[in-house]
Amino acid sequence: MTELLTLAASTAPGLPLGITEGGTWLLRNAWLIPLLPGLSFVGILFFGKRMPRGGSELGIALVGIAFVLSLLTAAAWIDHRDNFEGEEVHRAVAVAEHGDDHVEAHAEAHGHPSLGVHNTVTWFEMNDVAFTVGTLVDGPAVMMLVVVTLVSLLVHVYSTEYVAGDRRYTHFFAFLSLFSASMLLLVVSENTLQLLVSWELVGVCSFVLIGHWWEEKPNSDAALKAFLTNRVGDMGLIVGVTILFFTVGSALPGQFGSFSIAETNALAGAGQLSHTALLVASCCLMAAVMSKSGQFLLHTWLPDAMAGPTPVSALIHAATMVVAGVFMIARMYGVFFEGFSIGGSSINLMALIGGITTLIGACLAFVQRDIKKVLAYSTISQLGYMVMALGVGAWTAALFHLFTHAFFKACLFLGSGSAAHAVHSFDMKSDMGGLRKVMPHTYRTFVIGSIALAGLPPLAGFWSKDEILVGTGGWGLFGGTGGNGAYTFMLIMGVVTAALTAAYMTRCIYLTFFGEFRGHGTPHESGPRIVVPLWILAGLAIVAGFGNLPKGFPLVPESFQERFGHFVEPVASYFPSITHATPSWSLAIASTLVVLSGVTVAGWYYFVKVEAASKAAGESLTELPDGLTTKYPLARMGHTLLVQKYYLDHLYTDVIAGGTKGPVAAAAYKVDQGVIDGVVDAVGENAVKAGNLVYHRFDQLVVDGIVNTSGRASSRAGGELRKIQTGKVQDYAAILFAAAMVLAGVLIVIV
Amino acid sequence: MNVPAALEGFDSLTSGDTVVAQNIAFGILSVVMVVAALRMVTTRNVVHAALYLVIVLAGAAGIFILLGAEFVGVTQVLVYIGAIVVLFLFGIMLTRGALGEDEEANTEKRRMAALVGVLVLVVTGGAVLDSFGDAAVNRSAPSLTSEIGDTIFSQYIVPFEAVSVLLLAALIGAIVVARQD
């Protein structure tokens, strides 16, 4: 490729790809970061049982080193982003239309281009297409590296206490390492094939870790459900990747396809790829996102995945794996932007799905007893926010929300794990309550995390969520991609969900930490290996928001504004030119008021009315005995709908799967019993009949007949012949004379 | 007695009268012999059969003399009739009680035997007639006994001695076989 490169550079400039082969050592060798947890996996697998701490020390050590490397890589990137003056990679295209002006326009808007550091090795070549394996290190990749290694490290430390004494302690750490390696590999993937491989790998790790206690059937069922639901979406990923491969191939001369992310997005952005192909590919890739990131319709696996250990839930199903879908959209944004016409004037599929997901997730969080399920639905809801943001063109907002969400959601999950570890149960209504007195650290970090999640300033969630809401550009108020007011509906959904989020988290906090303790035993605060990660994450939940202060924020010099966006959002030809929304104070205040109202309503219901009812009844209550659902049948129906998770599970398992496998199984059974068994039985019976026939007709009659007849014939012949032997001399003499005479006669006549 | 003279008359066998006489003699002898033979094989009385055998043997002796083999003829009478038939009679006597005078050969056997006999006759007779045509017996003189003696003791000495041994063996054998212990 380098040769073609130079050729292209000399004869014609070709299309710039926004990447460079240069860069510092750390940026070029970022593949070391996924390698370290990979080595940890292998090491723990082979030697873990023999280590004094069951392999966890190896995992923590290597993930720790990976984290340090990620920080250094981030520092290298920060330097590279603004100061790199190396050679940009160009690619000859079949029809060069836009050429260089595309990049220049972008550069004018944002200044220095951020060239992603591209480093590959050729795996194999086929028909002039070189299939490569490598890394593409740019802003989002570096951001994800830091987040994943940090959360993974904290979860490793947390797990040493949480799963201490577990039946498969070493195995758990081995797969935590493997998961970390796979996720890190995913974020630095240079091409869609590698992305696909690591996507599947994280799916497998998810399966293994959810089903960690597979001896209990619900856990293995949950693991299977997660894997199979993801499989449904992965079909979309495979199809989408293939479509893109060939579409890109049609635009490149001399090649029949390419998996390269940079090429794909650059060509898409330059309008070299057919819109229909991009639309179809985008829809297929959306299917993958729907399954992996728990969007509506394929989200059903995420709440069930809470069957796994809490550290797994925190790492995989809150902070990292589930955001792989979001990250994939962010990576392939060129394709999606063109395919879904995100900069256009109509609501697109991505925004719609994202918006619906936020609402339904938030609604479902209200009716859960299990604390982790509340957080799971909350995750679904927040993922919906991210996808919605990407759908409306607020790319940086989505990734910023991903960043902050990782911290406060992990904090909340680990906190719930701490509480559950103390009471040995996850059921809020029956086993928790009043824990704030005995578990102060857990309580405080949980509250901090909840405030961040709800989006109250100045905690992290406020900044990121607000940026999303601004990005929707509802009513054309804030400019941005949706500046023509196309995404008004999304704005409404976002705001409503914010209120709901605040409400259900208030409910969760009340049920867990307030009231009287309803469980058994004496819970106490968890040890330092649980509490310290909680505080670290809570601290990050507080300060992370300041990473992307909006432009024009008072009191802060300009160089501190939009730091996150500056370093993460690519300015390169593989990234489409998106318009950014103007931050709005009015929206910020309005959203804060909405959130506060949510808190107030829920707070009043629980902290005032339920508290009063509890005191009146003399026992700790979790809800009003004469609440809305008891009075209004409509409310009760709505409640049932929520409890049944909109009957989606019933639809998938019983209707779709059962409807398919039922007749198929019946038909297969009929074929097996009727046709195959029939054939086998018929063959057997006929063989027996044939054997009988042969035996009776042929063997007994013919063969035995021949044998017997020949025997009888011999015997009879002998019997006849023996009559000659009379024993009388004269008879013998007679024969003798007669024979002699006959002979003599013959002799006389002849001789 | 004038033997040569008697012989002389007897020797001229070529004369016509003599030939006719010979033929007549032959005819009588042969008829008698055949009849006697037939009776011998058909009679039920064993003693009669022996006596018929005597007639046949006597007839044979006559044939020998007719053919000029005087010594053989005489020997025939002496040995055959004189010793062998006596032997037969002894044998009959000693085994008489078993069979008596009733002797019944079954029909089947006789037919088979007759058939074979006829077959034999046909074959040998046919052969004879076929081969010898009109060969005539024209002896100039009967054979000399001295010549027979000379031949036996010169040319056929070994068979002679062999026969003597044979007779001895037969004698001893007969005694051994038939003695009563």
Add this chain to the structure above:
Amino acid sequence: MLLNQFLLLAAVLFAIGVYGVLARRNGVLVLMSIELILNAVNINLVAFSAVRETVGGEVFALFIIAVAAAEVGVGLAMVLLLYRNRRSIDLTEIDQLRG
């Protein structure tokens, strides 16, 4: 005299002798029939000797007579033995070697 007539006579006697051998039940009679056969042969030999005017045939006939005598002796001894063992010389009853 033709040679043939003697030979024919001998043939007839021979045939009758054969018949006798085959047809008679009494062992002694069978022996007698054998004598008949031998005599037929003798007649044959002597006839040939007369035709040839040699004595060879006659000598042979003499030997035959001697052998016949020996044979009869032994034969009768055997018949006697048979009679002693079975009280019968009926040849049709002797079929121990019947197959």
